[in-house]
Amino acid sequence: MIVDDRPLARLGPADLGRLAELCVRCSDFFELIGGEPATEATAAEILGPLAEKVARGTKHVCGQQEGGRLMAVTELLQDYEGAVAVLKAPVSVVSV
Numbered sequence: 001m002i003v004d005d006r007p008l009a010r011l012g013p014a015d016l017g018r019l020a021e022l023c024v025r026c027s028d029f030f031e032l033i034g035g036e037p038a039t040e041a042t043a044a045e046i047l048g049p050l051a052e053k054v055a056r057g058t059k060h061v062c063g064q065q066e067g068g069r070l071m072a073v074t075e076l077l078q079d080y081e082g083a084v085a086v087l088k089a090p091v092s093v094v095s096v
């Protein structure tokens with residue numbers, strides 16, 4: 001769980017618009033971790049393929065919603081073969 005007891009649901013290409021809205025709504029988070037505000041391209045990057053340096057794992061993007069609106073998202077990397085699992089930036093965006 002990210003925010004409360006609402007379940008996580010896997011996100012995919014059909015969720016791009018809702019994810020973009022969340023990213024822009026939480027733009028200050030992206031400025032904090034990456035030095036730049038979020039744009040619609042940020043959502044496409046989150047949903048897109050893994051970077052070549054971590055292409056051996058399986059990427060999972062999940063979110064929580066309330067009334068059809070995304071409230072939180074997390075990006076997870078499964079089965080990374082390195083000694084330490086590395087995410088480009090563990091994305092856990094919460095908007096209330």
